[in-house]
Amino acid sequence: MTDSAPRPAATYLDAASGEPLHPAAREVVLAALERGYADPRRLHGPARDARLLLDNARAVVAECLGVRADEVSFTASGTDAVHRGLLGLLRARARSGDRVVLPRVEHSSVLHALKWAGASAETLEVDRLGRADPAALAAAASAPGTALVALQSANHEVGTRQPVAGLVAALRAGGSDVPVFVDARASAGREDLPPGWAVAAASAHLWGGPAGVGVLLVRHGTGWVSPFPADDRVDERTSGFENVPAALAAAAALRAVVAERVEVDARQRRLVDRIRAAAAAVPDTEVVGDPEDRLAHLVTFSCLYLDGEALVTALDRRGFGVASGSACTASTLEPSHVLAAMGALTHGNVRVSLTAATTEDEVERFVAALPEVVADLRAEVGL
Amino acid sequence: MTRGPDPDEAPGQGPGQVPGEDPTAVALELDCRGMVCPAPVIELARHVGDVAPGEVVAVVATDAAARVDVPAWCRMRGHHYVGADDLGDGAVRLRVRRA
Structure with missing residues (x-):
């Protein structure tokens, strides 16, 4: 690394892209790397050790998420869990049809998986807060040929919680047995899973576990057929040599996060309220997403006339690491489909997401810097 | 706050508008082809003052974000978003009535 190499932002406010490793996971991963190297399918001592660690990780994750251990599969990533969950459910439902009902604000990995599968997606509008209409989703799901409904637990870009329980209630009230796929990545560990999912996906690095561990949940009794080649591993729903140390570290982080979450949620909620109020006070700035019924740690706002990339870069220069949904910051050069679906301003967008360790002092420094950064950049464009 | 986005609202439905008005009746057209967000x-912000209140200014843009951002700008600045015309060459003309 040279002197001119970019320095990392001192205040990391992008937990929704990746939460730093929880200290509890750090301890476990070091111990597990020593003990969890062997193939858990073999019959010798080191293999039994690895198998024990993997089973232990599965049991802990199941307990923390309130599910059965045999409903938990460790996948190569959260995206992999989404792919396997959606595609496996689609295969199991092939006789019912290939129609999938979803709101416009699902994560791009859900949209890509459906496109790849050739499913016919019935995409419904959301309201200004980014919230799907459960009655409309259930009504759309009543059309013949519907394989499943996909509805995230909460939106990953704006934090708005989605009405999964309401959707399931509306489906069952109408006599529909169409299963619901829940992308629970944005909320898993932070909040209880919403009830009624048939298949769900989560991602360890979003709750403070290591990257490279996803969690696929398939409810007992739900039909699921592997969309990928079989691999004769410990768990028929996955493929590849199990990453036992990482799974164990993910489980340790989840246990710690669940134990601490009442306190962390209350603190993050208060700090995000502070950021929401400060951002709303910046001229020509719109704070988006539900102000109350939302994830605790995340807030998104957009500033008129500003380039999202310039805003992220200027904040980074001040030591704040944030994300943006503006087109100029996306590899696709398309504006965030979530912001577009909400009718929210897509340029000048910033997503701030707090880690479990974010302090009040860091938030105060951020809200002090924000109006200055916005005013400086607006002065450059003469507005 | 619960009203959905309305990017393609038909002409003749907005407040202060004459039903059946010719959608091409714009007082000022800004050629923003090739510009990317937020240009x-x-x-639009620089030139909306060039037309009289109640008159229509149009933005012709090729950037995908404009279709969302022009209506959002109208909402935030209190102007009336009239509607969009696809020009068929990848460009869209977004019409705004000055408040």
């Missing part, structure tokens, strides 16, 4: 909205 078309900046152009």
Whole structure:
């Protein structure tokens, strides 16, 4: 690394892209790397050790998420869990049809998986807060040929919680047995899973576990057929040599996060309220997403006339690491489909997401810097 | 706050508008082809004052974000978003009535 190499932002406010490793996971991963190297399918001592660690990780994750251990599969990533969950459910439902009902604000990995599968997606509008209409989703799901409904637990870009329980209630009230796929990545560990999912996906690095561990949940009794080649591993729903140390570290982080979450949620909620109020006070700035019924740690706002990339870069220069949904910051050069679906301003967008360790002092420094950064950049464009 | 986005609202439905009005009746058209976000909205902000209140200014843009950002700008600045015309060459003309 040279002197001119970019320095990392001192205040990391992008937990929704990746939460730093929880200290509890750090301890476990070091111990597990020593003990969890062997193939858990073999019959010798080191293999039994690895198998024990993997089973232990599965049991802990199941307990923390309130599910059965045999409903938990460790996948190569959260995206992999989404792919396997959606595609496996689609295969199991092939006789019912290939129609999938979803709101416009699902994560791009859900949209890509459906496109790849050739499913016919019935995409419904959301309201200004980014919230799907459960009655409309259930009504759309009543059309013949519907394989499943996909509805995230909460939106990953704006934090708005989605009405999964309401959707399931509306489906069952109408006599529909169409299963619901829940992308629970944005909320898993932070909040209880919403009830009624048939298949769900989560991602360890979003709750403070290591990257490279996803969690696929398939409810007992739900039909699921592997969309990928079989691999004769410990768990028929996955493929590849199990990453036992990482799974164990993910489980340790989840246990710690669940134990601490009442306190962390209350603190993050208060700090995000502070950021929401400060951002709303910046001229020509719109704070988006539900102000109350939302994830605790995340807030998104957009500033008129500003380039999202310039805003992220200027904040980074001040030591704040944030994300943006503006087109100029996306590899696709398309504006965030979530912001577009909400009718929210897509340029000048910033997503701030707090880690479990974010302090009040860091938030105060951020809200002090924000109006200055916005005013400086607006002065450059003469507005 | 619960009203959905309305990017393609038909002409003749907005407040202060004459039903059946010719959608091409714009007082000022801003050619923002090739500009990327947020340049078309900046152009709009700079020139909306060039038309009289109640008159229509149009932004012609090729950037995908403009279709969302021009209506959002209208909402935030209190102007009336009239509607969009696809020009068929990848460009869209977004019409705004000055408040």
